[in-house]
Amino acid sequence: MKASYLGAMGYSERHLFPDSWPIPPAYHDPQLSVQSYQDGMAECEFAEEMGFEWISFSEHHYSGRIATGNPAVMAAAVAERCKKVKLAMLGPLLPLNNPVRIAEEMGMLDNISEGRLIMGFLRGTPNEDQVYGVNPAEGRARLFEGMDLIRKALTEPQPFSWEGRYYQFRTVSVWPRPVQQPMPPTIMATRSDDTVKYAADNGLGLGVSFVPVEQMERITDKYFTWCREAGWEPQPDQVVYRGSIYLAETDQEAKDWLNGLDGGEPRRAIALDPNVARVVQAARAGEEFDLRRVLAGSPQGDVVGRSLGINFLGSPDTIARRMKAFHDRCGVGVMDLFFQQPGLTHAEVMGEIELFGKEVIPRIREF
Amino acid sequence: MADANSRITFDEYILEAGNISVDCREAGSGLPIIFLETICWGHRYLYEALARQYHLFILSFEDAKEDGAEAAVRELAKSLAGDTYTLIGSSQGANLALRTVLRTPMEPEPAETLILIGPNAIRPDPDLRDLDWVGWSRRLLAHIERQSNLRDLPGGWELEGLFLPKDSDAELETWLREISCPTLVAFGTRDRMISPDTPSTYRAAIPNCHVSLVYDAGHLVAAERPEAVTSAVIDFVENRETFVVTRHGGVINP
Numbered sequence: 279m280k281a282s283y284l285g286a287m288g289y290s291e292r293h294l295f296p297d298s299w300p301i302p303p304a305y306h307d308p309q310l311s312v313q314s315y316q317d318g319m320a321e322c323e324f325a326e327e328m329g330f331e332w333i334s335f336s337e338h339h340y341s342g343r344i345a346t347g348n349p350a351v352m353a354a355a356v357a358e359r360c361k362k363v364k365l366a367m368l369g370p371l372l373p374l375n376n377p378v379r380i381a382e383e384m385g386m387l388d389n390i391s392e393g394r395l396i397m398g399f400l401r402g403t404p405n406e407d408q409v410y411g412v413n414p415a416e417g418r419a420r421l422f423e424g425m426d427l428i429r430k431a432l433t434e435p436q437p438f439s440w441e442g443r444y445y446q447f448r449t450v451s452v453w454p455r456p457v458q459q460p461m462p463p464t465i466m467a468t469r470s471d472d473t474v475k476y477a478a479d480n481g482l483g484l485g486v487s488f489v490p491v492e493q494m495e496r497i498t499d500k501y502f503t504w505c506r507e508a509g510w511e512p513q514p515d516q517v518v519y520r521g522s523i524y525l526a527e528t529d530q531e532a533k534d535w536l537n538g539l540d541g542g543e544p545r546r547a548i549a550l551d552p553n554v555a556r557v558v559q560a561a562r563a564g565e566e567f568d569l570r571r572v573l574a575g576s577p578q579g580d581v582v583g584r585s586l587g588i589n590f591l592g593s594p595d596t597i598a599r600r601m602k603a604f605h606d607r608c609g610v611g612v613m614d615l616f617f618q619q620p621g622l623t624h625a626e627v628m629g630e631i632e633l634f635g636k637e638v639i640p641r642i643r644e645f
Numbered sequence: 646m647a648d649a650n651s652r653i654t655f656d657e658y659i660l661e662a663g664n665i666s667v668d669c670r671e672a673g674s675g676l677p678i679i680f681l682e683t684i685c686w687g688h689r690y691l692y693e694a695l696a697r698q699y700h701l702f703i704l705s706f707e708d709a710k711e712d713g714a715e716a717a718v719r720e721l722a723k724s725l726a727g728d729t730y731t732l733i734g735s736s737q738g739a740n741l742a743l744r745t746v747l748r749t750p751m752e753p754e755p756a757e758t759l760i761l762i763g764p765n766a767i768r769p770d771p772d773l774r775d776l777d778w779v780g781w782s783r784r785l786l787a788h789i790e791r792q793s794n795l796r797d798l799p800g801g802w803e804l805e806g807l808f809l810p811k812d813s814d815a816e817l818e819t820w821l822r823e824i825s826c827p828t829l830v831a832f833g834t835r836d837r838m839i840s841p842d843t844p845s846t847y848r849a850a851i852p853n854c855h856v857s858l859v860y861d862a863g864h865l866v867a868a869e870r871p872e873a874v875t876s877a878v879i880d881f882v883e884n885r886e887t888f889v890v891t892r893h894g895g896v897i898n899p
Contacts (some may be wrong), residue, residue: 423860427835430858436848439889441831441873442860448889 279605279642281634282366282614283325284520285356287318289342292622299405299550300340314345317624319359321617326360326637332396334366334520334614337374339409351428357391365391368467368485368614369398372428372453374410374421377433378450380424381431384462385454393457398485398518399425400467402478403557405550414561416431422476425466429480433460436439465518469497478504483516485614488589491603494519514611518610519604521589522616525630525638526638529592536591539621590615595636601638605645648735653693653702656843662717668705669721672696677726678882679704679756681718681738681745686798686870687868688735696877698883702726709737710811715745721757726864730748731882736838737763739806740814740832758885759828760878761847761863763836766814767821768843773809777801781808787835787863808838808864823849827885828854833862853886 286554290310295301305330322333333356335349346352353365361520366385380399385577388395401421407414423442430438430450437451456462465483476499477484484501499519526532550558560566590597604610616636617627655670673696680695680703682688695701702725706714718741722730732755738759746756773784778801782789785808789795799807827843830847832839846854857877862869880888 426860430834434845436845436856437857438844438848438858439877440858440860441870441877443873445860446876447892448855 279337279610279645280331280515280612281329281603281639281642282334282364282630283322283330284336284344284519284614284618285318285346285352285592285615286332286336286344286616286618287346288618288620289345289351290314290317292343292618293456295342295620301342307343308459311345312432314342318345319356321354321624321627321631322363323359325631325635327364328631329639330363330635332364332366332612332614333353333360334368336368337402337406339406348385349435350422353387353395354390356628357387357394363392364396365396366396366465366518367561368396368465368518369400371402371406371483372399372424373401373412373417374406375424377424377427377445378431378447378452381428383568384428385432385452385456388456388458388462389454392448393462394456394567395456395462396464396465398465398467398483400485401470401473402436404555404562407558410553414558415564416444417562418470418472421473425476425480426605429461429464444549447480458596463515464517467518467520469493470568471500474501477480477501480509483510483512483518485518487520488522490589491600491607494604494608494610498610502609512609516608516611517609518612518614519608519610520614521621523587523590523597523634524619525590525597525617525634526593527633532596536588561645576612588619594641597634598638600643602645605642652884653696655692655696656811660704660721662720663713665701665706665711665713665717667717667721668707669725670703670705671701671725673699673701675699676882677727677730678702679718679722679730679732681706681709681732681734681741683735683737684707685801686794687792687871691867691875691878697883700726701730704736706741706822708806709741714741715748716850717831718742718745722755729753730777731758733760733762733878734764735751735762735829736765736864737810740766740810740817741816743784744811745816746824746826747777747817754824756826758882759826760790760881761828761830762874762878763838763865764830764847764868765808765838766810767809767818768815768846769842770838770840773838774805776805777806780838781805783835786866787833787861787869792868818850821847821893822850824854826852826853827881829857829877829888831857831859831866831874833859833864835864836864836866837865855881855886855889 335346335353337346337349338344339347345433384397401417424442431452439448465485466477467485469486486497522533590600617630653672654674660667660669677700682705732742743766757807781801781804826849832844844856848854859866859870859873867874
């Protein structure tokens with residue numbers, strides 16, 4: 279199993295953010311922000327030094343918790359600092375973006391990193407649909423069409439035009455082509471059956487985030503079955519799990535940290551206005567939602583996209599054992615880890631990276 | 646121009662050229678378009694859209710691979726449309742359109758604009774013989790479940806006759822660079838009648854060629870994504886190579 283470090287580039291004062299989304303730009307202090315990016319990139323460099331084999335990037339908007347609205351910009355900066363790791367774009371939110379632009383970014387990243395790019399695509403959490411004005415009901419169809427367009431854009435040797443349902447481009451001729459031919463390794467990040475099936479049918483890897491091992495096993499069981507039906511077998515690098523982690527010298531130390539948090543878990547919920555959340559969820563499920571029939575919403579807001587607390591908590595022994603379960607039960611070959619828990623300082627994160635590199639990576643490499 | 650919602654009535658008659666008789670349907674007025682079809686199935690939307698804007702002649706050959714068919718096209722097109730016209734062909738009709746442009750006397754080139762929809766003359770999928778009706782349906786369509794009139798497709802043996810390219814069509818690839826008129830070649834992204842490198846082969850070989858990939862459509866592009874194909878075809882008829890320039894406005898509120 280390989281380890282991947284999620285380059286979240288979190289704003290240092292993120293623990294002061296409200297639980298709602300979006301985070302008002304008024305929270306932004308330029309000096310703290312500049313330092314936060316420098317700290318984040320230093321963490322990536324150190325992660326590479328400590329034996330992490332991938333650095334991943336994720337697209338999230340309007341919040342400093344994961345401050346990479348354009349992950350390609352961040353990956354390009356890190357590519358110049360880290361010269362060995364794979365750069366895993368896990369990834370662009372395809373329904374929100376122009377797929378041709380994404381293809382161009384992928385081509386550039388694979389070139390400037392000398393062929394170290396791993397591409398991953400996903401639909402995104404429900405709040406993200408609002409960022410660029412995408413109808414939540416169209417997200418899945420845009421994801422599938424965007425994927426087909428990107429794959430054509432990166433592989434067709436001659437210019438073409440595209441007559442899609444959501445995209446029409448009369449001239450597509452992406453330059454540069456990827457260094458890795460015919461395409462960089464590609465992963466679909468999802469837990470939805472139809473997208474897992476798409477990945478299996480098209481020979482793509484699978485990435486799943488933050489679910490318990492039992493749920494991960496159900497998802498990967500389907501994936502492996504559908505891959506077999508499609509006539510191929512995924513390699514270990516094609517099954518990626520993203521989890522949040524807090525690593526300490528001992529289990530007790532880790533529990534004490536968690537118990538010291540307000541509410542006994544990291545504050546990482548994404549709370550939308552309750553009526554907005556209901557409309558988004560209904561649209562994604564293909565249902566109608568009539569606001570005029572709602573009498574009142576919850577004053578706290580409906581929570582969408584709440585993460586499941588900490589996926590890996592404890593000492594190196596405990597964490598290595600839990601990761602083995604993901605390997606043995608789910609076939610996970612790459613563990614992508616979110617270290618920047620709210621309230622942790624840069625120095626604390628660096629300490630965890632060091633401990634993980636010394637005590638955990640040697641163990642997980644064995645399975 | 647006819648109302649966009651009205652059904653178009655086509656005049657139907659039989660024409661003779663040499664020893665070949667051809668079913669012809671005609672409707673509309675304006676710039677002449679000669680459309681060579683393999684089967685009528687699935688083309689109604691495209692035909693009606695073209696007839697609302699242009700003088701459309703649909704020529705349907707009983708055997709588009711018959712020797713002399715290309716000379717017949719040229720003779721009939723000249724008598725119906727005069728010296729200049731847009732020549733469109735679909736599937737085997739596109740193969741015939743290619744032969745008409747490439748294998749009949751070149752001066753002057755008969756078509757002012759050439760549009761090929763799903764040609765499989767060059768680089769066809771090698772594994773197309775001995776398919777039954779279900780096999781052919783799945784080869785022709787990406788989504789058979791979306792077609793309400795699937796049962797109206799001809800029988801399997803008839804489909805083989807309609808859709809297998811002529812053996813000598815393969816040599817057309819070496820002639821493609823002779824085409825001088827603006828050319829649009831449209832393929833479904835899920836066309837299983839051709840090899841994957843076919844679209845780029847056309848684009849590389851024909852000097853003024855544009856390849857249009859129609860998302861989520863199989864070989865019968867016009868049946869599966871009629872609006873998308875019609876949009877590309879009419880834009881190309883209207884604007885030829887400048888169809889790449891976006892003309893619709895982006896203003897949301899003035």
